[in-house]
Amino acid sequence: MSLHPMYARPRDLEQASQLLASLSSGAVIIAGGQEIMPFINYGVMMPDVYVDIGGIKALKGVNVNDDEVSIGALTVHRDIQSTEDIVERLPLLAYAAQQIGGGWQVHNRGTIGGNIVSMHPLYDIAPALLALDADVELLSDKGLQRMSLLQLQNDSSHGLGSSSILTKILVKTMLPNVLWGYYKLKNSAGAYGSANAAAVIQMDGEKIKSIRIVIGAVSETSVVISKALDGYLGGAYTLEIGRAIEKVCIDAIDEPLSDQQGDGVWRKAMAGIAARRATEMALSNLTTSSIKR
Numbered sequence: 001m002s003l004h005p006m007y008a009r010p011r012d013l014e015q016a017s018q019l020l021a022s023l024s025s026g027a028v029i030i031a032g033g034q035e036i037m038p039f040i041n042y043g044v045m046m047p048d049v050y051v052d053i054g055g056i057k058a059l060k061g062v063n064v065n066d067d068e069v070s071i072g073a074l075t076v077h078r079d080i081q082s083t084e085d086i087v088e089r090l091p092l093l094a095y096a097a098q099q100i101g102g103g104w105q106v107h108n109r110g111t112i113g114g115n116i117v118s119m120h121p122l123y124d125i126a127p128a129l130l131a132l133d134a135d136v137e138l139l140s141d142k143g144l145q146r147m148s149l150l151q152l153q154n155d156s157s158h159g160l161g162s163s164s165i166l167t168k169i170l171v172k173t174m175l176p177n178v179l180w181g182y183y184k185l186k187n188s189a190g191a192y193g194s195a196n197a198a199a200v201i202q203m204d205g206e207k208i209k210s211i212r213i214v215i216g217a218v219s220e221t222s223v224v225i226s227k228a229l230d231g232y233l234g235g236a237y238t239l240e241i242g243r244a245i246e247k248v249c250i251d252a253i254d255e256p257l258s259d260q261q262g263d264g265v266w267r268k269a270m271a272g273i274a275a276r277r278a279t280e281m282a283l284s285n286l287t288t289s290s291i292k293r
């Protein structure tokens with residue numbers, strides 16, 4: 001820890017990774033600064049060096065390779081909502097980014113990489129990306145490494161934010177027959193969610209072929225529910241099945257959070273409601289036209 005931290009703005013990934021390797025744990029990466037600046041301003045965090053990655057071109061932009069969308073870690077929420085390739089290929093992600101609170105400043109400066117690395121339980125991006133089974137790419141002194149976002153969420157040894165950089169997010173294009181929904185239960189407009197749910201459903205005619213639900217904002221990390229829903233595959237969606245899905249999702253929450261967004265017992269119950277509403281939103285055939293650009 002230093003009383004006079006230094007500021008560095010590496011030109012490219014090579015320079016950034018060399019710098020981070022030489023600083024060990026004394027560095028703190030800054031992207032949009034929306035989350036980390038308050039910690040710095042209040043003196044809660046005093047690293048040796050702030051490493052501003054904002055000038056690294058390789059971390060910017062959205063590209064499509066075959067059926068995979070690659071999203072640079074510095075892509076801001078506004079661009080997630082408006083970039084054609086994301087709106088058309090990953091409408092669930094575009095819609096979830098649209099639900100982020102905090103107004104224009106947050107949407108124009110907050111990055112998808114910063115949102116993921118923060119691992120904040122109330123954030124909207126992780127549930128959507130987990131529902132889409134996304135991968136992430138990390139750069140550390142060991143080189144580039146690709147892993148699933150789920151694996152990253154369960155692994156605290158990644159060193160992101162100090163010794164390693166999240167470079168991109170990789171997501172398979174959603175197939176045209178995949179239905180999706182995202183429901184954010186919140187106390188007021190622009191607030192964090194008390195219970196968030198992302199649903200991805202594939203139908204075979206009237207029958208449910210696959211279903212994956214992710215609950216956010218209720219536990220310390222997002223909860224992915226898929227195997228537990230296998231019993232509802234092969235049948236048509238009915239209100240009874242909706243209620244059963246609700247119960248499965250409630251039962252999947254072990255230690256619900258209690259904070260300004262609500263008491264844990266209520267949040268656990270609301271996880272079920274959010275899951276059912278996201279499911280019904282998906283089944284109502286929500287299309288990209290619902291995404292305001």
Ligand SMILES: Cc1cc2nc3c(=O)[nH]c(=O)nc-3n(C[C@H](O)[C@H](O)[C@H](O)COP(=O)(O)OP(=O)(O)OC[C@H]3O[C@@H](n4cnc5c(N)ncnc54)[C@H](O)[C@@H]3O)c2cc1C
Nearest residue numbers: 031032033034035036101102110111114115123124161166
């Ligand atoms: C008022 C307000 C309301 C908000 N409401 C919501 C909301 O409703 N839903 C929601 O999802 N989000 C919300 N956010 C969060 C916002 O969406 C940002 O995504 C979030 O602040 C982090 O993004 P950032 O780019 O600002 O990250 P920073 O603050 O720059 O960094 C955050 C953390 O990630 C690390 N980091 C950043 N980028 C990388 C990288 N590429 N590699 C390695 N480490 C990295 C940093 O070291 C730091 O630890 C809100 C923020 C504010 C200020």
